[in-house]
Amino acid sequence: xxxxxxxxxxxxxxxxxxHEVRRIMDWMxxxxxxxxxxxxxxxxxxxxxVHGQPITQEVIDAARAADAVLFGSVGDPKWASxxxxxxPEIAILKLRQELGLFANLRPAKVFDSLADASTLKPEVVRxxxxxxxxxxxxxxxFGTPRGIxxxxxxxxxxxxxxxxxxxxxxxVARVAFDLARKRDNRVCSVEKCNxxxxxxxxxxxxxxxxxREYADVELTHMLADNCAMQMVRNPxxxxxxxxxxxxxxxxxxxxxxxxxxxxxxxxxxxxxxxxDGRLPALYEPIHGSAPDIAGQGKANPLAQILSFAMLLRYSxxxxxxxxxxxxxxxxxxxxxxxxxDIMSAxxxxxxxxxxxxxxxxx
Amino acid sequence: xxxxxxxxxxxxxxxxxxHEVRRIMDWMxxxxxxxxxxxxxxxxxxxxxVHGQPITQEVIDAARAADAVLFGSVGDPKWASxxxxxxPEIAILKLRQELGLFANLRPAKVFDSLADASTLKPEVVRxxxxxxxxxxxxxxxFGTPRGIxxxxxxxxxxxxxxxxxxxxxxxVARVAFDLARKRDNRVCSVEKCNxxxxxxxxxxxxxxxxxREYADVELTHMLADNCAMQMVRNPxxxxxxxxxxxxxxxxxxxxxxxxxxxxxxxxxxxxxxxxDGRLPALYEPIHGSAPDIAGQGKANPLAQILSFAMLLRYSxxxxxxxxxxxxxxxxxxxxxxxxxDIMSAxxxxxxxxxxxxxxxxx
Ligand SMILES: CC(C)[C@H](C(=O)O)[C@@H](O)C(=O)O
Ligand SMILES: CC(C)[C@H](C(=O)O)[C@@H](O)C(=O)O
Numbered sequence: 060x061x062x063x064x065x066x067x068x069x070x071x072x073x074x075x076x077x078h079e080v081r082r083i084m085d086w087m088x089x090x091x092x093x094x095x096x097x098x099x100x101x102x103x104x105x106x107x108x109v110h111g112q113p114i115t116q117e118v119i120d121a122a123r124a125a126d127a128v129l130f131g132s133v134g135d136p137k138w139a140s141x142x143x144x145x146x147p148e149i150a151i152l153k154l155r156q157e158l159g160l161f162a163n164l165r166p167a168k169v170f171d172s173l174a175d176a177s178t179l180k181p182e183v184v185r186x187x188x189x190x191x192x193x194x195x196x197x198x199x200x201f202g203t204p205r206g207i208x209x210x211x212x213x214x215x216x217x218x219x220x221x222x223x224x225x226x227x228x229x230x231v232a233r234v235a236f237d238l239a240r241k242r243d244n245r246v247c248s249v250e251k252c253n254x255x256x257x258x259x260x261x262x263x264x265x266x267x268x269x270x271r272e273y274a275d276v277e278l279t280h281m282l283a284d285n286c287a288m289q290m291v292r293n294p295x296x297x298x299x300x301x302x303x304x305x306x307x308x309x310x311x312x313x314x315x316x317x318x319x320x321x322x323x324x325x326x327x328x329x330x331x332x333x334x335d336g337r338l339p340a341l342y343e344p345i346h347g348s349a350p351d352i353a354g355q356g357k358a359n360p361l362a363q364i365l366s367f368a369m370l371l372r373y374s375x376x377x378x379x380x381x382x383x384x385x386x387x388x389x390x391x392x393x394x395x396x397x398x399x400d401i402m403s404a405x406x407x408x409x410x411x412x413x414x415x416x417x418x419x420x421x
Numbered sequence: 422x423x424x425x426x427x428x429x430x431x432x433x434x435x436x437x438x439x440h441e442v443r444r445i446m447d448w449m450x451x452x453x454x455x456x457x458x459x460x461x462x463x464x465x466x467x468x469x470x471v472h473g474q475p476i477t478q479e480v481i482d483a484a485r486a487a488d489a490v491l492f493g494s495v496g497d498p499k500w501a502s503x504x505x506x507x508x509p510e511i512a513i514l515k516l517r518q519e520l521g522l523f524a525n526l527r528p529a530k531v532f533d534s535l536a537d538a539s540t541l542k543p544e545v546v547r548x549x550x551x552x553x554x555x556x557x558x559x560x561x562x563f564g565t566p567r568g569i570x571x572x573x574x575x576x577x578x579x580x581x582x583x584x585x586x587x588x589x590x591x592x593v594a595r596v597a598f599d600l601a602r603k604r605d606n607r608v609c610s611v612e613k614c615n616x617x618x619x620x621x622x623x624x625x626x627x628x629x630x631x632x633r634e635y636a637d638v639e640l641t642h643m644l645a646d647n648c649a650m651q652m653v654r655n656p657x658x659x660x661x662x663x664x665x666x667x668x669x670x671x672x673x674x675x676x677x678x679x680x681x682x683x684x685x686x687x688x689x690x691x692x693x694x695x696x697d698g699r700l701p702a703l704y705e706p707i708h709g710s711a712p713d714i715a716g717q718g719k720a721n722p723l724a725q726i727l728s729f730a731m732l733l734r735y736s737x738x739x740x741x742x743x744x745x746x747x748x749x750x751x752x753x754x755x756x757x758x759x760x761x762d763i764m765s766a767x768x769x770x771x772x773x774x775x776x777x778x779x780x781x782x783x
Contacts (some may be wrong), residue, residue: 089705094447110496116439126591134615143618143621146615148615148616152616169751176655178541178545178654178655179540179541179653180540180541180542183540199583199616199617200616200617202580205616205617205618207618207619207622210586214586214587214588215586215587215626216584216585216586216587216622217583217584217585217586217617217618217619217620217621217623218564218582218583218584218618218619219577219582219583219618219619219620220580220581220582220583221561221580221581221582222578222579222580223578223579224576224577224578224579225574225577225578226576226577235773249667251605251667251670253496253508253510254510254514254561254562254581254670255561255562255567255569255581256505256568256569256579256580256581257569257579257580257581257644258579259488259505259569259579260569260577260578261579264577270575283670283671284671284674285674287649287671287672287675287678287710288674288675288677288678288683290675291540291541291653291675291678291679292540293460293540305613306671308613308645308646309645309646309649309668309671310649311649312646312647312649313649313653313675315648315650316649316650316654317651317653321650321740381490
């Protein structure tokens with residue numbers, strides 16, 4: 060039976076960049092006879108507009124039943140004041156939690172042909188290749204108690220709780236150590252153990268797991284504030300970084316921006332392999348929905364296309380097809396084609412569709 | 422009566438850079454007849470070694486009685502495994518909390534003569550001048566419940582709580598708006614209101630205060646992950662940033678590193694003016710204790726010297742003396758003198774004492 064693929068374009072530029080992936084899927088079917096069982100549905104603001112909620116139970120069920128989810132991006136200023144329970148962002152938070160997608164893998168890699176696109180000096184970022192493993196179903200994102208309460212004097216109090224258990228820390232650290240073994244064999248674990256007990260436990264659990272099962276991998280520890288600095292000072296010192304949900308949110312965005320080409324970076328969020336051997340997995344570009352340029356043909360579809368390549372590689376074990384797409388993207392960049400976000404002097408500017416066509420042509 | 426000044430050099434390079442400030446104080450007494458009532462005491466690892474605790478009640482009382490505190494830096498790897506209650510860092514956390522020092526002002530400014538020291542391209546950072554106002558007595562640093570508990574199955578759970586009240590948010594936002602009025606009149610408030618209710622309250626309270634009392638100041642809002650990105654993408658878009666304790670910790674370190682000269686940046690942490698008109702205030706360099714270079718004469722004393730200038734300006738209203746020191750520092754840099762941390766080709770390398778002497782000579 061063909062693999063089941065759920066496509067969730069979402070808001071903003073999501074639909075237009077996803078369209079370029081659909082064209083690649085069509086080409087795979089025609090030229091190579093590779094067919095997927097693809098269904099598409101609404102999430103985020105798009106779902107709010109139709110169903111009054113950022114994601115429906117049907118979509119969550121469909122995601123659970125799929126072999127992999129290809130996600131666009133959510134977020135729409137239209138819903139900015141719609142209330143905390145009707146944020147488009149809930150779509151991705153719910154998918155992570157309901158499917159148990161606990162490990163967000165975010166590579167920050169500088170493409171040789173784009174080393175100049177960074178705001179950092181080329182000699183600082185050339186060859187940069189960091190993999191951030193961010194925990195995504197725990198920490199302050201989901202801990203309780205949480206909420207806003209009104210105090211007797213009429214003023215208010217906002218509360219959120221950061222919680223991490225041994226098991227939650229271990230499983231995400233395992234992902235990081237396993238990845239490191241296939242890379243430069245170094246893991247840097249990041250927390251604020253000098254201020255937060257949850258960070259102290261994080262450090263202790265990672266250290267113990269390392270001693271028990273991963274002594275061959277080099278492990279270092281870094282405070283989150285220092286990590287933010289070190290990423291700017293000397294980002295190439297890092298191989299794999301493992302950290303909690305909130306620090307991972309900031310640090311992975313920071314790392315991406317070092318590359319200067321946000322529109323190029325894919326990500327995978329993985330769960331635990333089930334008894335049936337299936338790996339819950341969602342793939343998405345690291346960039347957001349960019350409502351300011353939506354519908355203008357300016358969006359860079361490469362991160363979405365590379366997210367699809369990542370999906371083929373990790374979820375469907377289609378190494379050849381994944382490599383084919385990745386090489387096509389490299390070639391297109393080498394030929395000097397650029398969407399506006401990565402445009403520079405002497406290159407050829409193309410729009411979303413033009414970039415998609417160029418990748419197809421390769 | 423002369424102003425009471427409490428000097429707390431702390432650990433690592435703290436004592437040696439503070440020594441350079443003491444030389445300036447001596448000069449002020451001799452050459453200008455300006456005398457302070459200075460006392461000096463131990464904090465951090467230095468206090469742990471003598472008193473078994475990172476800060477004694479006597480030192481806290483002395484800080485409370487002083488007109489201003491000049492702090493060096495704390496942190497010493499010797500005490501890394503001494504337990505959560507015996508961290509050198511407790512010294513600064515306790516001083517903030519006990520003196521009610523709720524607003525940490527951290528300027529990230531690029532000195533013209535040092536624009537090349539940044540890892541960012543000079544055209545991205547030249548003229549950069551950000552003021553980060555970080556809340557420092559609330560949020561996840563101090564919220565309860567907190568701790569590590571053992572679960573029935575023997576595994577553990579680490580917990581921290583982020584709490585912000587209307588009053589805590591308002592008073593720090595006020596500091597930011599007031600500062601903005603003396604600068605470029607723009608405030609960017611940073612939180613994660615799309616994920617955290619405490620961030621949602623933060624945004625609402627800042628928005629309401631703005632409408633009520635500061636409508637003349639331009640106010641924008643930014644998510645913390647986006648802010649980390651924007652600082653790398655285009656840091657000059659910011660004037661004043663106001664944010665909570667944890668985000669402020671990461672973002673202010675990040676902003677400092679953009680300048681490429683961490684050893685140059687002072688900070689002030691201010692409380693609420695008391696009924697007696699006194700403003701509780703602590704001044705410290707933004708860099709850490711740098712144990713790796715301690716005692717080698719390599720440390721850059723300028724951040725500590727500029728922290729003293731900030732103290733003269735804000736706490737003692739000695740504008741002329743503050744300007745004298747700041748101009749001396751500028752001149753020394755213009756003459757090409759550099760400690761190892763900011764050394765570059767064609768400049769003259771000096772040690773800690775040499776830099777201090779050069780400032781004195783000016
Ligand atoms: C959309 C938002 C809830 C999300 C997050 O904060 O996790 C995003 O910033 C991300 O990094 O995936
Ligand atoms: C020393 C440490 C507790 C402190 C903090 O995290 O607040 C430091 O990083 C700072 O920014 O002043």
